Amino acid sequence: MTLDDLRVFAAVCRSGSLSGAARDLGCTQSAVSQHVKRLERELGLSLLERHPRGVAPTSAGRLLHTAVTEGLGRIDQTVRRIEELARAEGGSVRVTTGATTVRHFMAAAVVDFRRRFPRASLEFQTETSSRGCFDALTTGAVDLAWITLRPAGGGVEQRPVVHLPWSLAVAAGDPLAAKSFIEPVDLQDARLIGLPENSTARIQLGSRLAESGIRPIFDTSVTDWDSAILLAELGLGHAVVPTLPEWTGPGHPDLRLIPIPALPALTAGWAVRRWDALSPLARAFADTVAHHCARRAGK
Template identity: 30%
Template sequence: MHSVALRYFLAVANTGSLSEASEQLHVTISAISRQIAKLEEEVGYPLFERQPRGMALSKAGELLAAHVRRTLLEGEQVLDEIKALASFDRSTIRIASSEAFARDMLPHVIAGFLEKSPGTRFELTVAAPQDVTVRVRNGDADIGLTFSVARDPEIRVEYARSAPIYALMKRSHELAARSNVSLADLQPFPIALLDRSTTIRQMFDVTSSLEGLLFEPVLTCNNSSTLCVFTQVSGAVSLTSRFTVRARLEQDGLVAIPIDHPGMTLRSVQIQTLSGRVLSAALKEFVLRLIAQLQDES
């Protein structure tokens, strides 16, 4: 298969659009279409399903895209390792992470890694949980650190552990002395919630609906730091993970109370890599450091 055709194919696969791929590659739509047609003729199956809103991968296309992504990443990895033989340079490790881990945990793990391997370079992208997985799947990140409620067949989970959801409130709050709270306990109080792109909000909405409870948040936000400060100054309740606030509870005068409902414990934190990819020595070492840090956090 021709490398140009594969590059064009992967651009369309990642963007879901011929026009966006054209802008990204700086080539005409007709040129991309011709290359994809040649690929489809070569493999003997359609690689895309043409839909009104764009291009969706067929089953054959999904298989080819997964293969191309792994091949490209492993090729970049080999080049990095060859360069390291001739100079002090090391690999660049690209991380996609949920906000909860980017604030406190990852800076410490990266700093510790650099003490051992000062030539390594890091690129960190903070994204919504599902976008972290997409970046790993598309090859835009080597490692994903995120919350998830499901497994993706194109993702290898290097490590997973339960990440239950807690109610966050001031130490002076009426419920703060409880060992746990129910969703019904929270209903009389003002509540501030993350937006619906987050696993916390998705699980909360589903669980509340199953319990027949209706919540009208006084504040909806896509940033957990903002909700934490709002909880401090307003006395409202918000929802959080222990990973997000554990290091700050004492200094911020807050408590995190477990929510007594099985639906609020279904989420896990995952370290993700692309399924089938061979990890470099540097990536393996960094994954081990992340695992050790997550185990310490428990």
């Protein structure tokens, strides 16, 4: 049993197929299969169940996958820190988040962090969902994930940073634009622009509207809030969105963001495997982002 065997097995579990793991790893499907077979011979148990559309871990495979993702992640993190010490460099911070997060929550913090740590490097990996961010964390691919927070679990620790009230984004000429605030009942039978169904924010929004007996129809799907707001500004629909400061003010005369006070705010922030195992540099970046978010909220 080798580390390569374990890495390949984790890739198979992550992708759900031997061919998908081969693509991710840049090798042949036969090579992936040989790694898995070697593990199964070593352990004396089947680790994968073959299905028409891929594979899934058996009960033994799930146990191994959990141990592998946590163990390899910690090994990779430690090796990186040792290499940085050996090179006497400033080190790096790897962050995964959505496509527009840097613009809305991190721009000032990145400038501040670069000034304080000029030799450090920042690596941003874009994901389209919180699940993708969680996967990157558990495999050790990143140090920090900026996500929409969800109930605790999944082997990660979460820390709230910002609370974002919900608003309805509409074009200035829309009949709802004259309202000073929106009630959930105003959204009954509304056809909305929204994030994909499996996104944490979309699930939370649907649940909160359902508590008021409202089940709107999401007939347009986008990958980020900025796209949803832009389409609403162009008069192509309505979007229930977090209130993002960059979209308010005189720069968007054709857009209205109308508060929905009855909906609990959306909470975003950091997720990590373990705060006490985070490198000092990564912790400094997380704290810098939180500081600038708090300062902007206090204005």
